[in-house]
Amino acid sequence: MPxxxxxxxxxxxxxxxxxxxxxxxxxxxxxxxxxREGIDPVTDDHWKVIRFMRSEYLTKGSGPSVRMLxxxxxxxxxxxxxxxxxxxxxxxARIAGIPKPRGCI
Amino acid sequence: xxxxxxxxxxIISKGSLDGxxxxxxxxxxxxxxxxxxxxxxxxxxxxxxxxxxxEHIKLSTVGNPGLHMPTMLGGIPGVSTVMTHYxxxxxxxxxxxxxxxxxxxxxxxxxxxxxxxxxxxxxxxxKNDFIPQVAxxxxxxxxxxxxxxxxxxxx
Numbered sequence: 253m254p255x256x257x258x259x260x261x262x263x264x265x266x267x268x269x270x271x272x273x274x275x276x277x278x279x280x281x282x283x284x285x286x287x288r289e290g291i292d293p294v295t296d297d298h299w300k301v302i303r304f305m306r307s308e309y310l311t312k313g314s315g316p317s318v319r320m321l322x323x324x325x326x327x328x329x330x331x332x333x334x335x336x337x338x339x340x341x342x343x344x345a346r347i348a349g350i351p352k353p354r355g356c357i
Numbered sequence: 358x359x360x361x362x363x364x365x366x367x368i369i370s371k372g373s374l375d376g377x378x379x380x381x382x383x384x385x386x387x388x389x390x391x392x393x394x395x396x397x398x399x400x401x402x403x404x405x406x407x408x409x410x411x412e413h414i415k416l417s418t419v420g421n422p423g424l425h426m427p428t429m430l431g432g433i434p435g436v437s438t439v440m441t442h443y444x445x446x447x448x449x450x451x452x453x454x455x456x457x458x459x460x461x462x463x464x465x466x467x468x469x470x471x472x473x474x475x476x477x478x479x480x481x482x483x484k485n486d487f488i489p490q491v492a493x494x495x496x497x498x499x500x501x502x503x504x505x506x507x508x509x510x511x512x
Contacts, residue, residue, distance in 0.1 A: 318389050319452070319462065330465040337467075338391030356382055357453055 258284045263349075270345060270352050274309065277349025285347045289338065298335055301327055302348045305341075309350040317341055317355035364393040364507025366500065371512065372401025373417040374444060374456075380512040381459045388466035393507065396463070397500050398491075399473035403480065406472060406487045411457045416441045457488075464490035469503070471495045 256263050259280040264272045269288075271277055282302060286294045294302075304325040309315045318341045322329035332340035341353050365387045369380045380396065387394040404410040418424060418431030418440050430436060445455065454462060464470055472487055472494045484494060495503070 318385075318466075319454070322462070328465070329462055333388070333466050339389050341389055342391065356386060 268352065271349040274349050274351070277306075281349070282347055285349075289336075289343050289347060291336070291343075291347070295335075297327060297331065298347075301325055301332065301335060301340065301344050305344045305348040305350060309345075309348070315341060315345045315348070315350045315353035317353055317357055319357045320355075362387075362392055362508055364395075364504075365510055366395045366397060366504035366507055367510045367512065368397045368399060368500075369402035369405060369512055370400045372404040372414065374414050374441060375416055375421070375423070376512070377402065377405045377414060377456060378453075378459075380510070381456070381463060383510055383512070384463050384468055385459070385466065388463065388468055394463075394466075394468040395471065395500075395503050396468060397471050397473060397495075399476045403472060403476055403482065403487075405456055405460060406470060406491050407482070408486060408488055411460070411488065412455070414441075414456050416444050460488070461490060471500070471503075473497070473500075 254265050254267070256265055259278065261276065261278070261281070263276045263281070266272050282299075283294055286292060286298065291298065301321065304321070305315045308320075316324070318329065318332065318339075321327065321332055321340060321344075327335070336343040345352050365383070367380050367384050369377060371377060384394045384396055398406050404414060415437050418426065418437045419428050421431065424431065424440075453459075460470070470491045472491055474494050474496045477483070477494050484491070
């Protein structure tokens, strides 16, 4: 399981780049994590989604699917794909330090 | 580990609920994984993007062994409508969007939606009959060109 260092902290990532220990994540890591996903700079809209994903994971135990994100985060599906072209739920989950959301819609 | 899939071209050729949904799930799922997706609607699949018909897609209840219901029963007037209603209700409970909403969502993800030229000619349709999200009416050759370098999924 690959370890990485971000913001002077060692983190554990699985083979797909998701945090295996979500507790290791801090907001300071976001800029670097986002850069690794090809997102630079991180705008307020990006932050909105990242924080939403994190809070959903912490309260519900799993990050939301793209559809859920579009319906409840205040960011539309269209905007989500513009912010995160390689798959909003997947990429935002990596940046937010949470496991990949499971869901088919 | 094989090379990841980067593009899929999905063909929708059926006009029933059970014939259309799998393709939409595949398309939406592909986009959520960052995979480029094109959808090609042909034959009765055109109903899914047809303005007057896309809200009235029914479940196939005749000759559908998967329903575990005798075909004679499935052919009784009204049964298809009732079963469709029931199916839609169950999907709503799972927050699975209706076909029109789903297709609009898929278009919002940046997937390309195309109608089949040959089928359009066959059914005497035109671009105006389709929802605005349909990018173009294309031929099978153009479909193959678009599909270049990716996987093709036939449904």
